[in-house]
Amino acid sequence: MLSLCICQALILLVISPGELLIYEEGSLHLREEVFTFVQNYSAIGLFVLSCLLAFVVNVTFYLVVGKINAVTYQITSQGKGILVIITGILFFGDSLPLQQFIGCLITTIGLILFFYETLVRSIPKNTKND
Numbered sequence: 001m002l003s004l005c006i007c008q009a010l011i012l013l014v015i016s017p018g019e020l021l022i023y024e025e026g027s028l029h030l031r032e033e034v035f036t037f038v039q040n041y042s043a044i045g046l047f048v049l050s051c052l053l054a055f056v057v058n059v060t061f062y063l064v065v066g067k068i069n070a071v072t073y074q075i076t077s078q079g080k081g082i083l084v085i086i087t088g089i090l091f092f093g094d095s096l097p098l099q100q101f102i103g104c105l106i107t108t109i110g111l112i113l114f115f116y117e118t119l120v121r122s123i124p125k126n127t128k129n130d
Contacts, residue, residue, distance in 0.1 A: 075115075078107050082111075
């Protein structure tokens with residue numbers, strides 16, 4: 001387990017260096033905020049909660065994909081993303097640029113069409129052989 005954590009930390013350091021590293025005066029060093037962050041019980045609690053929720057999401061993924069098609073799961077995940085964006089707009093007053101709005105609109109139309117087709121195909125047709 002420890003080797004997995006170390007591997008994930010190294011991948012994070014390689015993939016998102018802009019979050020942790022700063023290039024100044026010809027040298028690369030860690031951001032000062034990394035060392036000066038004051039840990040308190042609420043921060044630790046939120047971190048643990050985030051880890052637990054991520055674990056639940058991963059377990060749920062394997063349980064759900066076993067029951068449904070992987071494409072359906074992926075499309076449902078896109079719908080979840082749209083709901084997160086709408087929640088951010090409604091509750092936190094986030095703004096949505098026109099390009100992102102158009103992307104959300106196209107995604108929503110695609111979701112509706114996919115689930116409509118899925119429902120239409122799942123309804124048995126009445127066929128009469130004369």
